[in-house]
Amino acid sequence: MEKILTKNFGLKDSHLLSVYESTGGYGTLKKLFAMQAKDVIEEVKKSGLRGRGGAGFPTGMKWSFVPQDNPKPKYLCVNADESEPGTFKDRYILELDPHRLIEGIVICCYAIRSHAAYIYIRGEFVFPYHRLEAAVKEAYAKGYLGKNILGSGYDLEVVVHRGAGAYICGEETALMESLEGKRGMPRLKPPFPAVVGLFGCPTVINNVETISALPYILENGPDAYRKYGTEKSPGTKLFCVSGHVQRPGNYEVPLGYPLKKLIYEDCGGMRDGKALKAVIPGGSSVPILTAAEAEEVTLDYEGLAAKGSMLGSGGVIVMDETVDMVKSLTNLAHFYSHESCGQCSPCREGTGWSHKILKRILAGEGRPGDIEQLEKNADHMMGKTICVLADALAMPYIGK
Amino acid sequence: MAFEFTAENKRKFDEILTRYPVQRAAMLPALWLAQQQHGWISHEVMEYVGSLLGLSPAKVYETVTFYTMFHLKPIGRHHFQVCRTLPCQLMGAEGITSHLEKKLGVKLGETSGDGRYTLSEVECLGSCGTAPMLQLNDDYHENLTPEKLDALIASLK
Ligand SMILES: Cc1cc2nc3c(=O)[nH]c(=O)nc-3n(C[C@H](O)[C@H](O)[C@H](O)COP(=O)(O)O)c2cc1C
Ligand code: SF4
Ligand code: FES
Numbered sequence: 001m002e003k004i005l006t007k008n009f010g011l012k013d014s015h016l017l018s019v020y021e022s023t024g025g026y027g028t029l030k031k032l033f034a035m036q037a038k039d040v041i042e043e044v045k046k047s048g049l050r051g052r053g054g055a056g057f058p059t060g061m062k063w064s065f066v067p068q069d070n071p072k073p074k075y076l077c078v079n080a081d082e083s084e085p086g087t088f089k090d091r092y093i094l095e096l097d098p099h100r101l102i103e104g105i106v107i108c109c110y111a112i113r114s115h116a117a118y119i120y121i122r123g124e125f126v127f128p129y130h131r132l133e134a135a136v137k138e139a140y141a142k143g144y145l146g147k148n149i150l151g152s153g154y155d156l157e158v159v160v161h162r163g164a165g166a167y168i169c170g171e172e173t174a175l176m177e178s179l180e181g182k183r184g185m186p187r188l189k190p191p192f193p194a195v196v197g198l199f200g201c202p203t204v205i206n207n208v209e210t211i212s213a214l215p216y217i218l219e220n221g222p223d224a225y226r227k228y229g230t231e232k233s234p235g236t237k238l239f240c241v242s243g244h245v246q247r248p249g250n251y252e253v254p255l256g257y258p259l260k261k262l263i264y265e266d267c268g269g270m271r272d273g274k275a276l277k278a279v280i281p282g283g284s285s286v287p288i289l290t291a292a293e294a295e296e297v298t299l300d301y302e303g304l305a306a307k308g309s310m311l312g313s314g315g316v317i318v319m320d321e322t323v324d325m326v327k328s329l330t331n332l333a334h335f336y337s338h339e340s341c342g343q344c345s346p347c348r349e350g351t352g353w354s355h356k357i358l359k360r361i362l363a364g365e366g367r368p369g370d371i372e373q374l375e376k377n378a379d380h381m382m383g384k385t386i387c388v389l390a391d392a393l394a395m396p397y398i399g400k
Numbered sequence: 401m402a403f404e405f406t407a408e409n410k411r412k413f414d415e416i417l418t419r420y421p422v423q424r425a426a427m428l429p430a431l432w433l434a435q436q437q438h439g440w441i442s443h444e445v446m447e448y449v450g451s452l453l454g455l456s457p458a459k460v461y462e463t464v465t466f467y468t469m470f471h472l473k474p475i476g477r478h479h480f481q482v483c484r485t486l487p488c489q490l491m492g493a494e495g496i497t498s499h500l501e502k503k504l505g506v507k508l509g510e511t512s513g514d515g516r517y518t519l520s521e522v523e524c525l526g527s528c529g530t531a532p533m534l535q536l537n538d539d540y541h542e543n544l545t546p547e548k549l550d551a552l553i554a555s556l557k
Contacts, residue, residue: 183466
């Protein structure tokens with residue numbers, strides 16, 4: 001299979017502009033500037049590209065929600081906060097192919113008629129941050145960013161903005177609050193960011209991987225992109241495999257790919273001859289699959305939904321027969337209680353109490369009623385809060 | 401003691417301000433600059449950043465304390481931050497932490513008396529495919545083993 005997102009990963013100095021250009025990089029910009037903005041949105045809609053940050057929302061449709069009769073400036077936020085446990089794909093795009101992202105940013109901004117993009121990168125990613133900053137500088141120097149790009153009359157400023165450690169800032173409206181210099185607390189929706197987003201202006205927010213697919217789509221057309229994947233989940237996706245496999249790492253495969261094949265062929269199977277016990281297929285916030293479910297499921301939005309889980313961010317966490325499930329759940333409860341922004345009581349209290357109860361069960365000090373209490377907590381958390389962080393921890397108890 | 405930016409950092413800060421239509425958006429970049437210069441975010445730093453952005457120190461404080469990477473007190477010269485989240489736990493993160501506690505002579509969450517080491521646990525660092533792993537100051541160290549940790553510690557100045 002042709003690689004779309006990772007094709008340059010193996011090249012020497014793949015992060016440099018000269019290397020990106022030598023593979024045809026920035027070649028789509030000429031074509032882009034000859035097109036009408038609305039036709040670019042049409043192409044992306046036809047490609048069927050869906051958001052790779054977790055929710056899988058159709059990208060072209062999201063862009064079309066930006067009101068073009070609104071006189072305010074329009075913004076793009078690129079979500080490079082990558083903090084969902086099990087997910088480590090955007091980091092590699094930032095390190096190894098930052099120019100593909102920048103070219104994608106130009107495409108998106110031109111389509112939504114924006115002249116400013118902010119890339120919000122998690123604070124811990126210091127090395128990727130330096131790579132990205134250097135790439136943005138190179139792109140400015142070469143005239144791919146800034147005023148009058150390639151003589152088109154189109155201007156675009158790109159700013160790289162560092163976070164400072166907070167998982168919740170990956171949630172789109174928390175990211176905007178954080179960018180505005182505040183605590184990263186999610187906003188109530190509506191209004192949606194497309195209408196009232198960053199600095200109170202219409203804003204599109206997309207994940208790094210989503211944006212990085214755009215140069216291919218514009219260059220080769222929606223049909224070429226649709227050659228891969230399924231009808232409802234077109235294209236390729238990066239899956240980040242961690243846990244008990246022989247060869248963990250990033251794998252770019254067409255959507256619809258069997259999880260079994262990913263684990264047993266691409267990743268070389270389970271390590272130390274152990275048996276598979278369970279898989280969390282889309283980052284820690286999606287429901288877990290049993291070994292039997294994992295061996296049947298295909299990696300696409302509809303395939304995972306059919307098994308009661310979600311594609312999420314593509315973080316595939318593989319667990320072998322030795323794993324203690326109570327311990328694993330306690331670990332995640334710690335994570336969510338630590339990362340809850342605290343503004344909704346059901347989430348702040350629910351994640352905290354769930355963690356406390358699980359810790360005592362794990363220590364062999366469980367009390368009668370603990371399980372019922374956990375279920376009750378989950379019921380209080382599910383669907384009752386400003387963002388879905390609370391749901392992520394509630395789902396395992398409800399048994400999805 | 402009052403804090404202010406060095407002339408060079410003040411210049412950087414003035415450039416940063418031009419990137420945003422709203423002054424307050426320069427908050428995190430300003431705090432990063434300040435932490436680089438001062439090592440941590442003291443109350444004086446918060447007052448100073450507030451004065452630059454036209455905000456009360458309380459507004460700066462509420463922001464600083466929301467994020468894990470701003471230090472509210474001085475930390476060790478070598479800050480070991482072991483990832484503790486599930487994928488790393490599956491691959492033996494707990495062993496990494498206990499090995500470091502032994503070798504560095506500090507307990508989790510503490511700084512050594514000579515200010516040389518701080519040992520912390522952090523949540524997923526986006527490096528789960530190369531677990532277990534840690535961040536030492538700015539840098540990631542991946543696929544850790546006790547031997548690798550020993551070599552890492554020995555290499556520190
Ligand atoms: C708690 C929480 C954390 C999130 N973290 C991230 C993240 O780290 N990166 C990301 O791209 N999206 C994250 N998202 C999803 C974003 O809110 C948003 O849907 C996404 O950035 C949209 O881009 P896309 O349509 O290209 O996927 C998170 C959502 C929630 C609720
Ligand atoms: S659900 Fe939790 S993380 Fe989300 S806004 Fe409410 S308190 Fe914050
Ligand atoms: S769980 Fe440790 S890097 Fe993701």
